[in-house]
Amino acid sequence: MQEIEPGAGGGSVPALRRAVRILDLVAGSTARPNAAGLSRALGLPKSTAHGLLAAMVELGLLERGADGSYRLGVHPMRWTGGSVARTDLVPLFYDHLASRPALAAYTVTLSVREGAEVVYIGCRNSDRPLGVTFRIGMRLPAPFTATGKALLASLPDAEIAELLSGPWPTRLTPRSVGGLAALGAEIAATRAAGYSLDDGQVREDMVCLGAALRDHSGQAAAGMAISLLRSDAAPGRLPELGAMLAETARTISRRLGG
Amino acid sequence: MQEIEPGAGGGSVPALRRAVRILDLVAGSTARPNAAGLSRALGLPKSTAHGLLAAMVELGLLERGADGSYRLGVHPMRWTGGSVARTDLVPLFYDHLASRPALAAYTVTLSVREGAEVVYIGCRNSDRPLGVTFRIGMRLPAPFTATGKALLASLPDAEIAELLSGPWPTRLTPRSVGGLAALGAEIAATRAAGYSLDDGQVREDMVCLGAALRDHSGQAAAGMAISLLRSDAAPGRLPELGAMLAETARTISRRLGG
DNA sequence: ATACGTGGTTCAGTATAATGAACCGAATTC
DNA sequence: GAATTCGGTTCATTATACTGAACCACGTAT
Structure with a gap:
């Protein structure tokens, strides 16, 4: 029964x-x-x-x-605000995008982590269609997504291991990282660079860069990512893009902490 | 018990x-x-x-x-999207504001009606502080707010009367309209003009203009409003502002219906 | 050291909320 | 026009989810 x-x-x-x-x-x-x-x-x-x-x-x-x-x-809708930080987060995100024309060419997403998944809570599509639509409320396994990696990277290693101690999510593409060890290297790279990279691990023809947004307490309240087609992602440009993203994330974080 | x-x-x-x-x-x-x-x-x-x-x-x-x-x-957060219309509504709202520099000077809000109240689901503050913050999830009595009046005006009179058949909400300022008859005149004016007016009925020093957003079915799915300080609201400019708002609302409505 | 307040956990007993069978109306199908 | 399907409503019965009392663990004041 x-x-x-x-x-x-x-x-x-x-x-x-x-x-x-x-x-x-x-x-x-x-x-x-x-x-x-x-x-x-x-x-x-x-x-x-x-x-x-x-x-x-x-x-x-x-x-x-x-x-x-x-x-x-x-x-x-009364609940989606919630904590002070999160109430303002979504408007702040859209608001800030408007003032960043350099980002207009990319699809930009906002998401939060729920366990070992990321949930999309905001999305501004680029004029260049990606072939993917991030729907609000959509969820993806954190270890494969740029945002997820950025958010995981902000946690202590022990917590990451615990979060992912369960069965490893099924890979989405052949490029999806498999296993904690491989992820560990990516996490380390993320911490060093200040931004994270999903190189075709969610969709083979899509490359995403991610960064964490921190609230006044320094905690990673959410993450943002920009997504572009692999064909548009000249490898040499990624560091530059990543730096811009990290800078945007810092700006939004500052306004979260105000 | x-x-x-x-x-x-x-x-x-x-x-x-x-x-x-x-x-x-x-x-x-x-x-x-x-x-x-x-x-x-x-x-x-x-x-x-x-x-x-x-x-x-x-x-x-x-x-x-x-x-x-x-x-x-x-x-x-997974739910705040919901129906197709509403999933896209909030991003669409913010997205569209970005492309309307003329609105940058005003605080612009997005809200839906729940019974005889309006619930705020989006807000983009102006650079000029209003002294009021519209928090996401905040609720106000529909008959006093610009959005509320715009949304009520899209309903048949009988339905309005039924919605407001209960005890009339306590007035927020001395200017708050009291009673169904007075509201009726405002509703009529709203229908005629295509936009609604809250002239200090929520806050004495604040003037708001509202308009309804309609989805593909023609139903008023939500409402938007612009808020400004009374001192910035030269009476002669209101019709012009109202027309701009109504035009913005129509544009967003069209994209909702696509 | 003792008493007290607070926050949390456990568990048997019972009030109560879920159940499903029976019933109704409308719209299709034969 | 009878039969069937579908959506919805009602209500007595019973499984079950809530209750409340007793019990820990901890910190603080007496």
Whole structure:
């Protein structure tokens, strides 16, 4: 009878767990499921799903359309600010990009780390299409992404090892680094250079540079990255780009700490 | 034994309701409460609070600091996008502001309506300080704010009346309109002009102009407003500013509908 | 040293929230 | 027009998630 949940175990507050799954579903896809569809997707009895959905609507977590479908409510927006640092982070990011014309040619992303993953919370696309779209809320394994490496590099080695002690994520491309030792070298290089590099480890034809943003406490509150096509990434230019990125990150960090 | 809950009734999925209250608390103030504090604030037994909080941490809704305090987790960020329209809305807003130098002199805000309130989901401050900061997640009564009036104006009169059928919100300044009749005139003016006006009804020394953003369905998905000090708001300039705002709103709306 | 306050953990008992079967209405399909 | 599917609602039953009391661990004041 015990449902097998992979990864993380969990036994209590089922209503909350289900609500989170529903919100993930509704937010993660463009589909606008109705109550019956959600009930099926979650394997819940109809009556249970209806009760839960009604409560979620009442709480403002969901809204329901005229056709009975559910879409995300506005209430979660109250939370995306949160700590002082994070409240201001997203606007600050977009704001600052506007004042950096040199970055206009690149797709620039903002993300935070959640465990061994990075979650994208901001993105400004370049005029040059990348062939990849970073959707807000998207998650990628931290060890492969530029932002992830920049954020990991800001942690003590022991913590990195602990975070990645679980099963190593499946590689996304043949270039994806495999294993803690290889990552260690990249982390060291990141610390030395002040910026991180994802050389085709997420998408083979994409190169990304990353840097951490630090709040007043010096902690890495988030990370930013610029992404470009490999064909646009002359190797000689990367250090220059990295320096510009690191400088941008420092500027934003200063404003976070103000 | 039945706890008296004002306003909205509610009986089921208590875990979810409590989780929402906790997130509201944690996100709403800069305080970093610990488990015992939250347990007290919610009137929950310690053991219940601990179980709930542990689950919330596991789900990524909360994070716990080294000192045992709780702060907002990153998981909710996955939801703030949500529907296609809203996923793109916030970046689109910031993105578009960057290309409108004429707006740089004003504080520009983006918000959505939740019931009879507006919730701020984006803000780009002007170089000229306003003396007010619009925090993401902040809420104000819709009838007093420029955005709120613009959003209300896009609804049929009957719906407005129903939304505001409850007790009228306490006025924020002596200029705050009081009563449905007075608001009706403002709504009519908004519909005629294509933009709305808050003339010191939120803060006496602040004037705001608002306009609605419409998605592909023509529905008002959100609203934007520009805010300026009364001393900067020569009465003759308001129509001109309003026209510019309405035009900006139309442009963003078009990109929402694409 | 003792008493006290605070924050956290454990666990059996029970109030309570999830369940699923039955029922209803509407829209399709045969 | 009967049968079927689909979405939604209701309600008695029961599994289960919450409760509260007892118990640690620690720091501080008496």
